[in-house]
Every structure is written in C-alpha cells, then in structure tokens.
Amino acid sequence: MNRDRFTAMACSVARTAGLVxxxxxLLVLRDLFLGLTRFDELHxxxxxxxNVLTDRLERLVAAGLVSRTPYQRNPVRYRYQLTEPGEQLYGIVLSLLAWGDTHLADEGPPMHLVHTTCGSSTTPVVTCDHCGGELAVDNVEVQPGPGGRAAPGTVVIAEMLTGNAS
Known part of the structure; x- marks a missing residue:
C-alpha cells in the first residue's frame, strides 16, 4: 500500500495515518514507549x-520520530529512541489502548496504567488544553483552519466547513 499518497491531503488525520x-x-511505537530500544528486543x-521491522523503523527514523544510534560496532547494532515529535504520539497510542481495553479486551486489559504523579490507576481521555474538560464528539465544533482546502480526501469536508459547494 502506498501510504505516501496521504501526505498530499489537506488533512492532518490523513497525513498522520499515512505515517503511523x-x-x-503502531506496535513498534508501543514497544518504544514501553522502553524497548534494540532491534533484537523489538523483533x-x-x-x-x-524486513517488515526494518521498513517500519526506517520510516520512523526518516520522519524524525525515532533516532537511531549505534550501541555496538562489530557487528554494528543500533538503539532506537523516540524523538520529541515521536514522544508526542504517546496520546494516540494511549487512546488506542483505552479504546481496545473497553471494546476488545474480553478477558480484561492486558496492562494497567498508573499515573506516577498521583499514584492512581488511570484510563486515558482526550481533554481540552484550555479548560481541562473531556473532548467528545458531541461537545466539539470543527471550524475551517488556515491549511484547509478542497483536495482529494477533503472535498466534502472543505465544503461543509466553508459552506461553499464546488
């Protein structure tokens, strides 16, 4: 599948989906978040x-989400670590984990999350960065942004947001 075609869409969801x-x-990212850093650990x-693992790691490195540094010279072996933009994907992975725990974990969640600041078990939620309220489909309004335009993958959405039919 050619995921690069999504990078041309005027949609941040499409661009991000094309990348991760x-x-x-997503499983490589999960493992990196959990502290695995070496190819052999990930494998x-x-x-x-x-070859699949190599491809995914190369894509993440090329996108600047993961850095690759040698930890052994003969033979050369690498450690993979999340960069700051890579670390910012943590919320996405946690959101997928929370949804899966709720809807797909018939035997219970495979892992429990504990918020180290307060010591409590937690379930991730998406919140407003201004007031802290939980964001849900019925309390968020989408408005046009400066990068929005009608293009493949966003034709109808652009019409909805601007009120202009093409």
Missing amino acids: GDPWT RDLGVAT
Missing part, C-alpha cells in the same frame, strides 16, 4: 519479519 497508521508501526517481542 499501520499496525506494525523478539513483536515476532514480525525482520
């Missing part, structure tokens, strides 16, 4: 083919 919207990529944990 693959199950193996062993995920059980994915080495």
Whole structure:
C-alpha cells in the first residue's frame, strides 16, 4: 500500500495515518514507549519479519520520530529512541489502548496504567488544553483552519466547513 499518497491531503488525520497508521508501526511505537530500544528486543517481542521491522523503523527514523544510534560496532547494532515529535504520539497510542481495553479486551486489559504523579490507576481521555474538560464528539465544533482546502480526501469536508459547494 502506498501510504505516501496521504501526505498530499489537506488533512492532518490523513497525513498522520499515512505515517503511523499501520499496525506494525503502531506496535513498534508501543514497544518504544514501553522502553524497548534494540532491534533484537523489538523483533523478539513483536515476532514480525525482520524486513517488515526494518521498513517500519526506517520510516520512523526518516520522519524524525525515532533516532537511531549505534550501541555496538562489530557487528554494528543500533538503539532506537523516540524523538520529541515521536514522544508526542504517546496520546494516540494511549487512546488506542483505552479504546481496545473497553471494546476488545474480553478477558480484561492486558496492562494497567498508573499515573506516577498521583499514584492512581488511570484510563486515558482526550481533554481540552484550555479548560481541562473531556473532548467528545458531541461537545466539539470543527471550524475551517488556515491549511484547509478542497483536495482529494477533503472535498466534502472543505465544503461543509466553508459552506461553499464546488
């Protein structure tokens, strides 16, 4: 699948999905968030083919979400670590985890999250950065932004946001 076609869309969801919207990529990110940093650890944990893992790591490095630094010279082996933009994807991975725990974990959640600041078990929610209120589909209004335009993948949405039919 050519995920690069999504980068041309005037939609941040499409652009982000084109970059990280693959199950193996999300699982690599999950493992990096959990502290795995070496290729052999990632490979062993995920059980994915080495060429698939190599491809996903290369994409994440090329996008600036992960850095790759050698930790061994002969043979050369690398450590993979999230960069600041990569760390900012944590909320996305937590949101997927929370949804999966609610709707797909029949035997209970595979992991429990504990907020180290207060010591309490927690379930991730998306909140307003201004008032702290939880964001939900029935209390958020979308308005046109400066980068919005009618283009493949956003034709009808652009019409809805601007009120202009093309």
